[in-house]
């Protein structure tokens with residue numbers, strides 16, 4: 001019998017674990033001051049967003065019939081991963097990560113109508129214009145992002161795993177962005193206990209503290225990074241990008257409609273082969289600030 005309610009994506013750890021972890025520390029070239037790093041080392045406090053970027057808190061991209069809403073994620077730092085013995089083995093050690101640049105992250109998972117507008121097709125298993133697109137591989141997502149760039153004149157990416165967890169946590173250090181117990185999970189996430197075995201229209205649950213919807217549950221979300229079990233290390237890292245290999249498996253985050261709350265935690269890591277498409281995996285876009293119009297004389301964009 002088909003296990004249609006189970007969307008946990010099996011880890012390809014045998015393939016992944018041979019990949020050496022690589023976290024590039026970009027030092028001070030990105031303009032962080034010593035105080036920022038000291039703050040990061042002292043406990044993952046969120047840095048104040050600099051107003052010098054002149055970026056609105058939200059950005060709505062509207063080109064023809066295509067519309068996508070983004071939320072500004074400020075530069076800052078956070079504690080990535082889980083305290084020892086409180087999560088899976090690939091979530092240790094918990095460590096300080098600096099996100100050196102602000103970025104825009106999709107307020108919602110990419111919907112089927114958005115995917116179809118860009119790609120001219122819809123591969124999803126569960127059908128509905130406002131449902132998140134799924135059954136898309138990591139490679140499919142790269143094509144989507146390139147076509148979206150051509151269509152809109154902006155640049156896009158999948159979030160790095162660090163960007164994703166930073167945005168999911170939204171300043172929290174708890175297991176979920178809504179707390180350390182899963183008592184409220186039904187208010188924030190579509191999962192095994194409430195989904196009825198399928199995805200649901202995006203934005204149907206409460207958002208996280210930074211206004212992002214469905215970071216926990218609905219569909220798991222592809223990240224840019226390749227997966228490796230031992231990616232994390234002690235110390236401060238700036239803008240980590242994961243292992244530098246071309247093939248293998250990529251990270252997916254947040255858990256999906258068939259998952260228990262434990263698999264929807266902020267720190268929970270999963271992966272799938274970059275050519276594999278699964279009906280529990282979709283995506284959320286990063287809009288690159290560098291591709292936005294320069295500020296006008298009034299400082300506004």
Ligand SMILES: [Ca+2]
Pocket residue numbers: 109214215216217218219220221254255
């Ligand atoms: Ca999700």
